[in-house]
Amino acid sequence: MIWNHGKAILEAILLASPEPLSVKRIAEVIGLDEKDARILVEDLKKEYTQPGRGLLVQEMAGGYVLTTRPEYGEYVEKLLAPKGKGLSHAALETLAIIAYRQPITKAEIEGVRGVKVDRSVETLTERGLIREVGRRDGPGRPIIYGTTKDFLAYFGLKDLSDLPPLSVDTSDAQLILRGREVSAAEQSNGDGGEHQAS
């Protein structure tokens, strides 16, 4: 009984909340400990997966959110203005690099993409998906960029660890080289490239 009461409260605050509700916040508001709050919200989440519902409880951007189900998107769209255009290819590539390699400078992004990224960085900043998170020490003290909470919400991610895994960890130059050694069958294995040479 009390449990169901708690779930009803949870449902109410999820709807009313303007931002993702963290387990901690849920616990505070309902007056539970965090462990129970998590069980409660997972319970409600499961309930919403039952057929015949128009809503879902989703975990994103550091908390739980009540969302409409994607399969009814077209109807909601009729009601509200459709969401804006998706990101361009260039912007999405730039964003992917920032997401996995943050904090990162523009020059570093350009090093990966092999093209200028001023435009994409500007677009992404305007859309609130990335922002300046500081400056790198060193010549010119270049601005470093990172993703925002809106980024997580935009892609429906719980947190950064929820990003799809990369098939190779590209920050590890050794790994790439090892891959090459395998293919170049028993070549003298000089360790590391120019950048690793310290």
Added chain:
Amino acid sequence: MTKQEMALPRTESYTVRLEHFEGPLDLLLHLIRREEMNIYDIPIAQITEQYLIIIRDLSALDIDRASEFLVMAATLLGIKSRMLLPKPPKLEAEELAEEEFEDPREELVRQLVAYSQYKEAAQQLREREELMAKVYTRTLFLEQPEGPAPLEGLNLADLVKAFEEVLKEEWSWREVPREEIPLREKIREINFRISRSPHGVRFRDLFSRGGSRLEIVVTFLALLELIRQRRAVAMQEGIFGDIVIRRVLVTDIVKGETGDDDET
């Protein structure tokens, strides 16, 4: 799948449309895939030749993009010629020799592998984006008043008063018929200016000399919009101090990044 990933018959390399590629790395990856090359052992002469054929016509691109393709062409030719050089006999400084005569393709391979990773990641993000485009939340229905106090040390009336002062100044009040100054562009412009000035821009300096009345008004509207969206903050130090507009700082919003960690 993107256009460039579609298989093209190898005899028709001229049909490869340069403008469909995100850049030289994208094009190289396409070639590697098309020719089924081993990315870790790229036949550099062959790929250079293919690459040069495709970029023969750069006319579809603007200068910036064209030059990116040309820089890669130069890199490829450089690698090709270095690979033709005979390896010098092991000389005095051995470590130096080892480093300098590393496989000349090394750096390019690293770049290509890294790039292909992020390209793939971008594709996955695209799928999520498409899914999320069909999902609506209350969070998105509401304006999100997150971030720092938009006005520091002044109120809206002060800002309006400052604007009136600006209007009183001498402006060339020539009215240009049907002049159009998109608000969006102004917002972008102001945002650009404040993002480049860590200490902010003086309110007065936002208004360019010789602007029309319309431009001044649009500038002010753009500023209000930026403040409303919490992308800019107006500050005033002291009662008669200059009003300064600055971007929203990292320290203002950093807590948003880490989710609920900051609550602990």
